[in-house]
Amino acid sequence: MKFFLLGLLLIGVACATPNTAALRQSLTKATRNIQPEARIIGGEPATKSSRTSYLISLSISAIAYAHVCAGAIIGKEWVLTAAHCLEELKESATDVIGLPVYAGLQDRSDIENAQIRTIDFAFAHKQFNASQEGSPDIALLHVTPGFEFGADVNAVILPYRNEDYANKTSVTYGWGLTRRDAEQYAKQLQVGSAQVLSETQCREQLPEDTPLGSNQICAETLACFGDGGSPLVHETLGGTELVGITSWGYTPCGSKGSPTVYTEVSRFIKWISDVQWAYYVLN
Numbered sequence: 001m002k003f004f005l006l007g008l009l010l011i012g013v014a015c016a017t018p019n020t021a022a023l024r025q026s027l028t029k030a031t032r033n034i035q036p037e038a039r040i041i042g043g044e045p046a047t048k049s050s051r052t053s054y055l056i057s058l059s060i061s062a063i064a065y066a067h068v069c070a071g072a073i074i075g076k077e078w079v080l081t082a083a084h085c086l087e088e089l090k091e092s093a094t095d096v097i098g099l100p101v102y103a104g105l106q107d108r109s110d111i112e113n114a115q116i117r118t119i120d121f122a123f124a125h126k127q128f129n130a131s132q133e134g135s136p137d138i139a140l141l142h143v144t145p146g147f148e149f150g151a152d153v154n155a156v157i158l159p160y161r162n163e164d165y166a167n168k169t170s171v172t173y174g175w176g177l178t179r180r181d182a183e184q185y186a187k188q189l190q191v192g193s194a195q196v197l198s199e200t201q202c203r204e205q206l207p208e209d210t211p212l213g214s215n216q217i218c219a220e221t222l223a224c225f226g227d228g229g230s231p232l233v234h235e236t237l238g239g240t241e242l243v244g245i246t247s248w249g250y251t252p253c254g255s256k257g258s259p260t261v262y263t264e265v266s267r268f269i270k271w272i273s274d275v276q277w278a279y280y281v282l283n
């Protein structure tokens, strides 16, 4: 079974939305599919020195912080995430506009020092279709006011257009499930590392009828629920480059030999600047 690595709202997470019944149902479904050995990204807590200043957490509610998806800061006012995350937010909060973005977080139980910004514009790729895993799972958010850049909050570097990261080492960070019996998403940021697989290498590992899209890549990072939208990055001495956005995988999540599928960011560089241009023309 295929699934988007969306955030399914978990028991114990503060929630002020009218849609809890529906979310509980999806939670039940998800939990049943997760096997005991399931592990987000091979789970290892990220250290303070980790280069994660571009990482953000999206909350399903504007009243209480409840993680649903992650994303990456690509500019003072811009965040890149997965389109399936927007669908999830829309379902639970009716409107994405007005929802908060949390930056500068590592331990999610400590939001005191987070930079909290408000989404005032959200745009998912027009060809994204939640029933088609191979469709472009990418969305751009504009936040207000802009982030204050410093040691804890900063932008990730976008790749060159069509840059190929196949066989390169990549790292992913996320707060998704770390255990099958976990009742909440990870509080402490987790990190996992794996080689980027090209589309061909990925097809070899996935079932024959896989709906893998031509603008998707994989890595054996063992992502799980709550990791949706999380960045897959290539860390170099010159900085951190955004390779992918966590999109989907097969259940049970976190199985060895079943790579996680990512939106290939280098294929959407023009799309990103087109959306930003449209925003500035309209505003």
Ligand SMILES: *[C@@H]1O[C@H](CO)[C@@H](O)[C@H](O)[C@H]1NC(C)=O
Residues within 6 Å of the ligand: 129, 130, 131, 132
């Ligand atoms: C989304 O995909 C499904 C399944 O392929 C299809 O039936 C549906 O018409 C698509 N929706 C849109 C808006 O294209």
Ligand SMILES: *[C@@H]1O[C@H](CO)[C@@H](O)[C@H](O)[C@H]1NC(C)=O
Residues within 6 Å of the ligand: 164, 165, 166, 167, 198
């Ligand atoms: C990655 O490695 C595979 C197998 O070793 C090789 O066939 C392929 O050309 C490599 N791709 C790149 C972009 O280096």
